[in-house]
Amino acid sequence: MAETKTTVTAATAKASSHQPKKSSNVFATLAVPICLVIGFLFFFFVLGNPANFQGNNPEGHPVATGIGKWLGTVYKGGYVVPILISVLLICLTFVIERFLYLGKAKGKFSGSELVRKVQYHLANKNVDAALAECDKQKGSVGNVLKAGLKKYKEMIGNTELDTEQKILTIKNEIEETTALELPMMEKNLVFLSTIASVATLLGLFGTVLGMIKAFTAMSSGGAPDSAQLALGISEALINTALGIGTSAIAIIMYNYFTTNIDSITYAIDESGFTLTQSFAANHK
Helix, strand or coil: CHHHHHHHHHHHHHHHHHHHHHHHHHHHHHHHHHHHHHHHHHHHHHHHHHHHHHHHHCCCEEEECCCHHHHHHHHHHCCCCCHHHHHHHHHHHHHHHHHHHHHHHHCCCCHHHHHHHCCCHHHCCHHHHHHHHHHHHHHHHHHHHHHHHHHHHHHHHCCCCCHHHHHHHHHHHHHHHHHHHHHHHHHHHHHHHCCCCCCCCHHHHHHHHHHHHHHHHHCCCCCCCCCHHHHHHHHHHHHHHHHHHHHHHHHHHHHHHHHHHHHHHHHHHHHHHHHHHHHHHHHH
């Protein structure tokens, strides 16, 4: 009977979690192609704007001064540049998305502070006040604690189970709720971890293409073509800079987000321990 009840609870929890996961998947599906389109449009129409080049000719050299000089120089990085720009936009998009989501998951105040408040109310046997604190926090720790407190309150009036079974029931409720919260916090981090590696490889690929152009100019008959040599080296360095810069942003932000998730996870674990220990102490 207890196993059947747990299965039903898990199924209900999974059903309720379907919608946010679906919307998150839609965001990821749309974000990548949109960033690719924006990246290529930016490359051809902003960087490749004729006004950025001498004689209004994108095949010529960038203008000597102003912002057009830098835009034209990046345009000369070759056709790997729009891919790198798109990857950078994808990186920034998911950085912003995770920053907003984890900011919400942290809640109005820290999980550790919420645990202390709940401990105080449970010591005074005021479960409703503890539930009210969870509603105020509005974060992942609050969600897990609220689910556990509801089960805690239910177990107080339960006369069919012994204390050990009640504690196990509370613990299972917390674990089920935690299992729904953690995947949503880690959602889309795979994009950042992938970009951290792929951006460097793309930058290296662009660098190799630029160096091929440079060595081709050096190997031409007679005197080396200094203009082509400079163009090849410039293309190599532009791709290197974009690749390394994008990878650095992805690595830094990935580590920042995982550190925040670990902090929230610790608070969740602490909250589960608090509930079970409180129940064991107050309802022997």
